Amino acid sequence: MPQQSSIDKFFDAVDEAYDVVLDTLKAGVDRGHRVSRNLIDQAQEGQREAIELAASVVKAPTNISSAAGATVQTLTKTQGRVLEISRQWLDEAMDSQQEGREALRRLIDANRQAGQAVLESSRGVVGRAQERARQVIRPGRDGGNRAKADGRARSKTQTEEAKTE
Numbered sequence: 001m002p003q004q005s006s007i008d009k010f011f012d013a014v015d016e017a018y019d020v021v022l023d024t025l026k027a028g029v030d031r032g033h034r035v036s037r038n039l040i041d042q043a044q045e046g047q048r049e050a051i052e053l054a055a056s057v058v059k060a061p062t063n064i065s066s067a068a069g070a071t072v073q074t075l076t077k078t079q080g081r082v083l084e085i086s087r088q089w090l091d092e093a094m095d096s097q098q099e100g101r102e103a104l105r106r107l108i109d110a111n112r113q114a115g116q117a118v119l120e121s122s123r124g125v126v127g128r129a130q131e132r133a134r135q136v137i138r139p140g141r142d143g144g145n146r147a148k149a150d151g152r153a154r155s156k157t158q159t160e161e162a163k164t165e
Contacts, residue, residue: 006120013114017107024103031092038088042081049074 004012056070 006117006124010114010117010121013110013117016110017114020103020106020110024099027099028096031096035088035092039085042085046078046081049077 053070053074057067060066
């Protein structure tokens, strides 16, 4: 398998960072849907129980003990639903916190990989630039710069030719 270039590594890391963001958004939307769906289901159940309570009171308006029993039973079920919704919200909040930590860890890792790829790439560019500079400017035997010396020699020759013409 060929080795990945630093540019490929950089874009893979950027792609991973975007995947983290999208996964986090999807998880949040799914969580919100579950909570909303449960809240709607509990509201519908409460409405059904309220209608049953009203129907039992209307059927026997003078039977106070039956109405009181039905009211207590309905309130007990309502408290159970409220506790169920609260429990779900807490569970979802804890799951969200864990997912947030994991997403942050993945995002930091992706950014670290992108940074390493940029460093590798810049080291390669600087190394190539140094090598090219060495190829262009090589010290002569006397320790001077051959390119500068060649350039001065050419310019002296050109100025002498211009004077003779």
